[in-house]
Amino acid sequence: MKTTAAPGSPAGLLVLWTLTRTALLLCVLKVIVFPGPDVTSDVSVIYRGWYDVLSAGTFPQDDVTWQYPPAAALAILSPGLLPFLGYATAFFVLALVADLVTLALLLYAGRGPGRARRGAWVWVAGVPLLGPTVYARYDVMVTAVAVAALLAGVRHPRVMGALVGFGALLKVWPALLLVGVRRRGAWVSAVVTGAGVAVLFAVLMPGAFAFLTFQKDRGTEVESLGALVFHVARHHGWEGEVLLNYGSVEFLGPYVNWVSTGALFLTGAALVWLVVWRALARRLEPHTVADAAFVGVLLFTTTSRVISPQYMVWLVGLAAVCLCFRDSRMGAPVVLVLGACLVTVLEFPVWFAHVVASDALGVSLLVVRNGLLVAAAVLGGRRLWHATVPGWRGVAGVPGPAPAAETPVAP
Known part of the structure; x- marks a missing residue:
């Protein structure tokens, strides 16, 4: 007798999505108590406070924890669409909706020649690995916009550009989705949309760009790659401290500025590498835009x-x-990222106290998680380069057609 929810079928995928998302929703609603600190306080306290300020027609100009582009106001105000629910509950429901929309987009994109449902499976399996934090931040909403942009870019570059422009005004990083795009229409659409949204907010709401002044005094966040220096240094007489600063737990003290500058240097080096790749890449295929976006965001995340x-x-x-x-070509880097997700939920929130204390468990978790991200970034960049830059096809086992068979430029 056949089942309607076989493991590899869309029905099986939807069953797994329903089970895992129900568990996440029960966690953020505190029906199930997830170990570690309460991850929902950002929504119930911080976002809720911003909601009151934004509803009055202005941005939180005196709150240094507001470090987001102006369109982020739409995500913070979105629970107003469900006035019959409390603010936090409405936010969690809308995060769930964004999650479901993303799944629907990936399922649709997985149809047809040259496509696969494995992308949808990555989303269904990867999100719950991060625990309830996913629904307690607005990043899942931004990710839905980014996924829609990349998928639209295959046939509708101007639509992609408009979504990228809007996404960049939500949380900056979606601007990196254009790194592999050659069509001028996408770039023009992104600039016009981004500029239009920015001007609209600047005219209608005071303080739209106050967030730009709230970054300069930040330290090094305890989960970052550079923070490993101070996790070790604390055991060898370093005189700094760990404090809640600018909305995150950071290292503050001697030499922190040096490490923060080093992180900026690495990010700059990543940008230079992307520019050089863009200049040299010739063999671009339909999937190259997505591969380049993944590698670009991975590089900037890892070096941040x-x-x-x-x-x-x-x-x-x-x-x-x-x-x-x-x-x-991103199969192996994706597996490494999924592994990093599993370790991430262990370092936050499950054993975050150990991370803050810089003890053996906390430091080990960060070494593994950040090591996986570094490995994914290096491997992803290497595969992207080998697959697209002339003279590199077939090197190190990278599959692809013969060098002479140049493929058309992707949208």
């Missing part, structure tokens, strides 16, 4: 002085888009 757990949602979404294409 802040690697908050919710950043991993971005990578899961972009990884899922990559694997909607059967010919994507």
Whole structure:
């Protein structure tokens, strides 16, 4: 007798999505108590406070924890669409809706020649690995916009550009989705949309760009790659401290500025590498735009002085888009990112106290998680380069057609 929910079928995928998302929703609603600190306070306290300010027609100009582009106001105000629910509950429901929309987009994208449902499976399996933090931040909403943009870019570059422009005004990083795009229409559409949304907010709401002044005094966040220096240094007489600063737990003290500057240097080096790749890449295929976006965001996430757990949602979404294409070279980097997601939920929130204390367990978790991200970034960049830059096809086992068979430029 056949079942309607076989493990590899869309029905089986939907069953798994329903089970895992029900568990996440029960966690953020506190029906199930998830170990570690309460991850929902950002919504019930911080977002709720911003909602009151934004509802009055202005941005939180005196709150240094507001470090988001102006369109983020739409995510914070969105629970007003469900006035029959409390603020936090409405936010969690809308996060669930964004999750479901993303799944629907990936399922649709997995149909047809050269496509696969494995992208949808990456999303269904990857999101719950991060625990309830996914629904307690607005990043899942931004990721839904980014996924829609990448998938639209295959046939509708101007639509992609408009979504990228809007997404960048939600949380900046979606601007990196254009790194592999050659069509001028996408870039023009992104600039016009982004500028239009920015001007609209600047005219209608005071303080739209106050967030730009709230970044300069930040330290090094305790979960970042650079933070490993101070986790070790604390055991050898370093005189700094760990404090809640600018909305995250950071190291503050001697030499922190040096490490933060080093992180900026690495990010700059990643940008230079992407520019050089873009200049040299010639063999671009339909999946190259998604692969390049995944690698670009992975590089910037890994080198950042802040690697908050919710950043991993971005990578899961972009990884899922990559694997909607059967010919994507990002299979192994995606597996590494999923492994990093599993370790992320252990370091936050489950054993975050150990991370803050810089003890053996906390430091080990960060070494493994950040090591997986570094490995994914290096491997992903290497595969992207080998697959697209002339003279590199077939090197190191990278599959692909013969060098002479140049493929058309992707949208």
